[in-house]
Amino acid sequence: SQTIHQWPATLVQPVGSPLSLECTVEGTSNPNLYWYxxxxxxxxxxxxxxxxxxxxxxxxxxxxxxxRPQDRQFILSSKKLLLSDSGFYLCAWSTPRGIVSEQxxxxxxxxxxx
Amino acid sequence: GQNIDQPTEMTATEGAIVQIxxxxxxxxxxxxxxxxxxxxxxxxxLSYNVLDGLEEKGRFSSFLSRSKGYSYLLLKELQxxxxxxxxxxxxxxxxxxxxAGTQVVVTP
Numbered sequence: 001s002q003t004i005h006q007w008p009a010t011l012v013q014p015v016g017s018p019l020s021l022e023c024t025v026e027g028t029s030n031p032n033l034y035w036y037x038x039x040x041x042x043x044x045x046x047x048x049x050x051x052x053x054x055x056x057x058x059x060x061x062x063x064x065x066x067x068r069p070q071d072r073q074f075i076l077s078s079k080k081l082l083l084s085d086s087g088f089y090l091c092a093w094s095t096p097r098g099i100v101s102e103q104x105x106x107x108x109x110x111x112x113x114x
Numbered sequence: 115g116q117n118i119d120q121p122t123e124m125t126a127t128e129g130a131i132v133q134i135x136x137x138x139x140x141x142x143x144x145x146x147x148x149x150x151x152x153x154x155x156x157x158x159x160l161s162y163n164v165l166d167g168l169e170e171k172g173r174f175s176s177f178l179s180r181s182k183g184y185s186y187l188l189l190k191e192l193q194x195x196x197x198x199x200x201x202x203x204x205x206x207x208x209x210x211x212x213x214a215g216t217q218v219v220v221t222p
Binding site for chain 1: 144145147154155156157158159162164201203205208209210211212213214215
């Protein structure tokens, strides 16, 4: 069966510090991978998605970046965090097939920028 | 834009039925998804609709009408564990756009 891991689970970082969040998927090959952010009391916002190694599409201009160095690894980074970067970061995967395929979410990382 | 609207909160009694509506304005999408999210946890997939009509999965059913720009999630025989946020999302070629979610509170 497929599993998705994210770490760390929680993170407190000062403004201006760098960020690296990691997501890995097991039990599937060539998944589509996604990064979402959920601000307090709000819906999920798609940040990045990837259909293959080295292929990253950005949905929202911001000071975050994403990379996919391996087929089942997706990394979210920032060089300098802003207060507005606080939120719940969720990685998701899907198996591309047909017109619609459901996305499955990892446990998330709760980031607080102070 | 897709402007997805859901009620903010709904309250219902254990054992009852609750219908969560989702309306949207968009020129096209592949499918409409419903997710459940308990506080502090990741969303979990409930159902999706591609064609108009009703999809039933146990106590949960989802309905879609593309011509009316409308979907609903129906929760039957409510249980206390169903207290959660329910998220409506439109799929456009693999990218999901979510509504803000509807918080359902189940009371004894």
